[in-house]
Amino acid sequence: xxxxxxxxxxxxxxxxxxxxxxxxxxxxxxxxxxxxxxxxxxxxxxxxxxxxxxxxxxxxxxxxxxxxxxxxxxxxxxxxxxxxxxxxxxxxxxxxxxxxxxxxxxxxxxxxxxxxxxxxxxxxxxxxxxxxxxxxxxxxxxxxxxxxxxxxxxxxxxxxxxxxxxxxxxxxxxxx
Numbered sequence: 001x002x003x004x005x006x007x008x009x010x011x012x013x014x015x016x017x018x019x020x021x022x023x024x025x026x027x028x029x030x031x032x033x034x035x036x037x038x039x040x041x042x043x044x045x046x047x048x049x050x051x052x053x054x055x056x057x058x059x060x061x062x063x064x065x066x067x068x069x070x071x072x073x074x075x076x077x078x079x080x081x082x083x084x085x086x087x088x089x090x091x092x093x094x095x096x097x098x099x100x101x102x103x104x105x106x107x108x109x110x111x112x113x114x115x116x117x118x119x120x121x122x123x124x125x126x127x128x129x130x131x132x133x134x135x136x137x138x139x140x141x142x143x144x145x146x147x148x149x150x151x152x153x154x155x156x157x158x159x160x161x162x163x164x165x166x167x168x169x170x171x172x173x174x175x176x
Contacts, residue, residue, distance in 0.1 A: 002027040002071070002149065003040065006048075010155040015164045017055050019156060024048035025149055027071070047071055047149065053156060055165050060084045072144040074100035076111075088121035088133075096146035105140055113146040115139025 006025025025047050031039040049068030056062070060083055067077040076098030083091050095114040104110040120134040160166055167174070 001030045001032070003030055003038075004028050004044070006149075008151070008155050010159060012156075012159050012163065017057060019053040019055070021051040021053075021156065022048070023051070023151075027149070045071070045073055049148070051156075055163075057165075060086075060169075070098060070145070071147045071149070072098075072100055074098040074145050076100075076146060078146070088123075090117075090119040092117040092119075098146045100145040102143045102145040111145070113140065113143065 004025055004027035006023065006027070008021060008023040010019065010021040012019045027045060027047060028040045029043040031041040033039075047069050049066045051064065051066040053065075054063045062082050062084070064080040064082065065077065069075050076096060078094055078096040080092055080094035082093075085091075093114075093116050095112060097112050099111070101109040101111055102113070104112075116138045118136045120136075122128050122132040122134065124130075125132075
């Protein structure tokens with residue numbers, strides 16, 4: 001668990017198929033034996049990534065590439081291909097390669113980490129907060145290499161509603 005400060009910038013020109021971004025965080029490792037795990041033990045590191053997205057025209061497919069420094073102080077890159085469905089479901093396949101070797105499921109070591117992520121929106125279910133979703137990940141557990149902060153709000157996801165691709169896909173619903 002980490003605590004810290006950071007930020008993200010995004011360049012998303014309207015009507016273009018590419019998006020560029022950068023993120024950087026100065027994080028401090030939290031002491032698990034402190035009250036409510038809020039004590040900082042002094043270990044800190046700088047993590048960050050340069051990112052690029054390519055949105056395939058006439059499809060809901062997006063290719064993401066990111067390169068930078070991960071939480072285990074290893075460097076590397078990630079490629080991800082994601083598909084957003086009309087009902088809000090999102091499926092993503094990703095592969096991360098880093099400079100640090102970690103154990104794989106067969107007992108040897110590898111520099112590659114890959115998996116699948118599925119996000120299912122819960123919609124307008126009574127007594128469940130608006131925007132709730134089920135997140136599932138199929139990936140190896142208990143590894144350090146290639147780990148990054150999971151930001152709860154990503155600029156790319158927030159700005160998707162105002163992108164040319166989203167507006168052109170949902171224009172018929174907007175004009176009704």
